[in-house]
Amino acid sequence: MAFEPVYEGENPVDAHLVANFLQANGLHPRVEHDQLWSVAVEVLTTPGVLPTVKVPQVEAETARQLIEQWRNDNSAGEAPGWQCPKCGADNEGCFSLCWQCGHRLTTGDNE
Numbered sequence: 001m002a003f004e005p006v007y008e009g010e011n012p013v014d015a016h017l018v019a020n021f022l023q024a025n026g027l028h029p030r031v032e033h034d035q036l037w038s039v040a041v042e043v044l045t046t047p048g049v050l051p052t053v054k055v056p057q058v059e060a061e062t063a064r065q066l067i068e069q070w071r072n073d074n075s076a077g078e079a080p081g082w083q084c085p086k087c088g089a090d091n092e093g094c095f096s097l098c099w100q101c102g103h104r105l106t107t108g109d110n111e
């Protein structure tokens with residue numbers, strides 16, 4: 001079965017969190033490269049060997065949507081409220097779309 005990478009973790013913990021989340025949603029993820037981290041510290045600084053979450057190709061589309069959702073959920077706790085730049089409505093931080101006009105809040109402006 002062909003596997004497709006859907007997520008590259010910053011570290012094994014990150015990758016496994018995503019993998020567990022996908023598994024909880026009925027997918028069949030596997031994490032590659034994470035084993036290397038525990039046996040060779042040098043690998044930590046080697047580019048190109050980040051732990052990668054892969055799923056069967058047929059599940060890739062679903063996995064990407066779940067990961068997107070997972071990221072939004074994770075940031076919801078700390079997200080400040082925001083005012084829609086398009087219609088001026090006040091939105092809760094957990095919304096990524098304006099409740100009134102559907103304008104998408106672009107993230108990453110502060111980074």
Ligand SMILES: [Zn+2]
Pocket residue numbers: 084085086087088089098099100101102103
């Ligand atoms: Zn709006």
